[in-house]
Amino acid sequence: MEVSTKPIFVAGATGYIGGRLLPRLLDSGYQVRALVRAPEKLRDRPWAQHPNLSIIKGDVLDSDALIQAIAGCRAAYYLVHSMSPEVKDFSVTDRTAARNMVVAAEAANLEQIIYLSGLGEEQSELSHHLQSRTEVGNILRQGAVPVTILRAAMIIGSGSASFEILRYLVDRLPVMITPRWVSTPCQPIGVRNVLHYLLGCLEHKDVVGGTFDIGQPEVIDYRQLMEVYAEEAGLPRRWIIPVPVLTPRLSSYWIHLVTPVPASIARPLAEGLSNPVVCRENRIAELLPQELFDTRKAIRLALDRIKQHTVETSWTDSGEIHPAEWSNPGDPAWAGGSLFSDARRIVLNGQPEDIWPAVSSIGGEVGYYYANWLWEIRGFIDRICGGVGLCRGRRSASELFPGDVIDFWRVVAVEKCTHLMLSAEMKLPGEAVLSFRLNRLADGQTELQQIARFLPRGLFGLLYWYAVMPFHHYVFNGMLRGIAEAAGQTISSGPEKIDKNILL
Known part of the structure; x- marks a missing residue:
């Protein structure tokens, strides 16, 4: 024809x-x-x-x-x-x-x-x-x-x-x-x-x-x-x-x-x-x-x-991708007010190509690699408060595109084997992003950075951050170890907190 x-x-x-x-x-x-x-x-x-x-x-x-x-x-x-x-x-x-x-x-x-x-x-x-x-x-x-x-x-x-x-x-x-x-x-x-x-x-x-x-x-x-x-x-x-x-x-x-x-x-x-x-x-x-x-x-x-x-x-x-310029790792301290961050790293004995599948499979049926019960509680609370909760899952278990949904996150940016940024769509007194970055090192090693950033809204935003901060050490470190295990890679060092000023 x-x-x-x-x-x-x-x-x-x-x-x-x-x-x-x-x-x-x-x-x-x-x-x-x-x-x-x-x-x-x-x-x-x-x-x-x-x-x-x-x-x-x-x-x-x-x-x-x-x-x-x-x-x-x-x-x-x-x-x-x-x-x-x-x-x-x-x-x-x-x-x-x-x-x-x-x-x-x-x-x-x-x-x-x-x-x-x-x-x-x-x-x-x-x-x-x-x-x-x-x-x-x-x-x-x-x-x-x-x-x-x-x-x-x-x-x-x-x-x-x-x-x-x-x-x-x-x-x-x-x-x-x-x-x-x-x-x-x-x-x-x-x-x-x-x-x-x-x-x-x-x-x-x-x-x-x-x-x-x-x-x-x-x-x-x-x-x-x-x-x-x-x-x-x-x-x-x-x-x-x-x-x-x-x-x-x-x-x-x-x-x-x-x-x-x-x-x-x-x-x-x-x-x-x-x-x-x-x-x-x-x-x-x-x-x-x-x-x-x-x-x-x-x-x-x-x-x-x-x-x-x-x-x-x-x-x-069809959901919107809300740009989060305030979350750019290269930006100085947010000029509009308080900006909180929790950044951690782990060094693995493997290449980014070996680790990326575990990073990009996060959420959905795979879960969050550590303390999934805590994530489920958070999702249930969000649902009760009128939010989207965890039950949206993922469109695909293996591929990600900008705009895709992962539970109560939306993919803002994805660069295969390099970077994944998620923006929170849960009910929050502020805005939040969670990002992962893979940096290739010498001797066949890879640094995996995990960065959570939160821009609070009013007093409740400040109280929220300080309320959840004690859980970060256990949950985020556990996630990094879980990703390493899921990727089948041994840990060379970490997990450990890193200074926000040296983030790549």
Whole structure:
């Protein structure tokens, strides 16, 4: 098939769907222009240096930048949704972004916009989440550029927020007290099927300007979804007891405690579960034929990805990377106030290449190499206080990219065999980073530095630092020894504290 040389624009390239669609577009021979707020998130991806890829730093909320970024493109994927803990009212943000997209698409004279929306009858009382998704589609349609809208219910795939809620609830709760929405009919779809439809929309003229419902062949309810998951996961039968008193707000708090998804995201999702989400028609199945996975196969494929540690993208990928300029090891004392640090080193008889796998595997199922029970207590306290806790885990057990989540940390920077910096996303009276640096020494030795830095906020920040400081000697020294043991390297000297003024 001959592919146009004009680029395909992707807004939302670092999101759950966008991060999977982008490499598939490249594999299909398309020129791709990706708009991202944090280009460093894509820098180390296997396809980041592809000659057909252009990565543009920008934001759909910046109208002028969006117009400039989209100029010269043939078509655009609009995969932007602002439902995140950092956005107070995602519908307002989504409305502004969609209007900016209309203006930019008209200025670029695009042939088509492809938008992934949510299922739900517009005549019914939709949740705030589904209302916003529908409103975005209506705004995009107000422009002169034809819009293809795909409406999907729950997307079943490793790393999706909806699937993670399902997985953790069923994995952890033999008995589930659920709201009445457990009997709501739905028509989920596997993520691979979604990607097939998104790609096909580019080359099939009969879908341009149309709205299509996409879903698996059969209609089920959430109780059946949980039962199928338990069977595929090899779990005993789960007892599901619906009660009428559980509101979406209460449900979101329960989801917050049991799953990695925070209440701020869980609540709009839980509200949407009360709306029937069933396909009204299936025309696209004839226009873009493929094998549509049923619930069982879609769940099986997602679980296989998780077991093999090959999750491509996760719902956590859309989180912000908050730069921590104050944490730069080369900076002098922070001019804005108190800055605390705890720096330690250990010298190992081995090369950085031998030690790095242990450093980069920290967190998730591996844990923190020492006193994991203390980390679990800290994670539980964070969860109770409304934080993310430890249960987000890792997207992959072996690879790390900037923007990835590790429990209650986010990767700020990663340089293979040299440096890893993590920024804390737990509830704290201040800001914190934890970094590791490998320095190659003479005689086949390597110095491993571990540096914790904390920028307190007010009196509680100061009290917090002094409260946890007595644990550092045991926990941090134990971590360094644990990394050495995990890497299979003998210790030449240390662990020991080092002066912050000689940090490399």
